[in-house]
Amino acid sequence: MIEQAGFREAKVVEKFDPFLGTNKEKTARKYGVDGVNFLAYKR
Amino acid sequence: MALVCPMNFDKDKLRSEVRLTYTQVAEDPAGDYHFHRGAEYAAKHLGYDLPALKDLPLAATEVFCGMGNPFRMGAMENGATVIDIGSGGGMDCLLAAKQVGPNGTVIGIDMTDAMLERSGGAARAAGLANVRFEKADMTRLPLADDSVDVVISNGVINLAPDKEAVFAELFRVVKPGGRLQFADIIMKSDLSEDARNNIDLWTG
Numbered sequence: 001m002i003e004q005a006g007f008r009e010a011k012v013v014e015k016f017d018p019f020l021g022t023n024k025e026k027t028a029r030k031y032g033v034d035g036v037n038f039l040a041y042k043r
Numbered sequence: 044m045a046l047v048c049p050m051n052f053d054k055d056k057l058r059s060e061v062r063l064t065y066t067q068v069a070e071d072p073a074g075d076y077h078f079h080r081g082a083e084y085a086a087k088h089l090g091y092d093l094p095a096l097k098d099l100p101l102a103a104t105e106v107f108c109g110m111g112n113p114f115r116m117g118a119m120e121n122g123a124t125v126i127d128i129g130s131g132g133g134m135d136c137l138l139a140a141k142q143v144g145p146n147g148t149v150i151g152i153d154m155t156d157a158m159l160e161r162s163g164g165a166a167r168a169a170g171l172a173n174v175r176f177e178k179a180d181m182t183r184l185p186l187a188d189d190s191v192d193v194v195i196s197n198g199v200i201n202l203a204p205d206k207e208a209v210f211a212e213l214f215r216v217v218k219p220g221g222r223l224q225f226a227d228i229i230m231k232s233d234l235s236e237d238a239r240n241n242i243d244l245w246t247g
Contacts, residue, residue: 005210007223016089018110018198018228024077032231035089035110035198040223042214 002040010040054204061202062155065131069157072105080108085134089226090115099137103165106132106158109197111226114138122146123192126216128181128209128225129153129199133162133174139195140166140174151176152184182208186216196225 002010016035019028027033072080079088082104086093089112096104113135119125119142127136130151140149153159153176162176179185181203194213203209213223 001207002210002223005207006214007210007217010223012229013116014111016111016226018079018088020088022077022079030232033228034231035226036229037111037113037116037226038223039116042217042219042221 007040013037065155066157100165100168103132103134107134113195124148125193126150128196133165140171149174189218
């Protein structure tokens, strides 16, 4: 989707676990939800 | 997190629910929410520098509820123009403002009045004149074409009912040579139709 908008070299750079220890942790695990850092460029 | 809303999904209701949730966070940061908040969370879970956060007004840090850390991908350049989509209490904006310096500009974009009030006050308390906050929808930014060096955001774009429109708008405002450097959530599994229609899953 990011590259469809025109950006290039879109990539996930790092992952996090922001729901660890919250009451949504189980839901996050069920759907495989991660926090991530994204990078993309307009060339 | 679905990429787009299902047909007949009430997008106005979603926006309203998101605004309500984050108004509640702004007005009662110590309340009972399903997500972590604050400087200690940002440092322990997301790798922020705790001493740097402790230097910021509590008004900005106590409502922080991001999902990642844009600054781990690189500092904002001196003199850059940076926008933060969904700036909340302003924590990431204040960090960016310190990095870009007096010749740079940071613009926080948010749709929640209570957060805008908080972030504006935090910027004044921090004595940072190179940062401002604007009320806007992330699909209709009050910015010229090709005017932004870096877009940051932290756990916000996933709340948008039309993410394609968001990225199209970001492409419009980013300069050639500029970049997106943001944090958000991704999901490995496809959602069922029932889950995609569950507004509670959309709002957080």
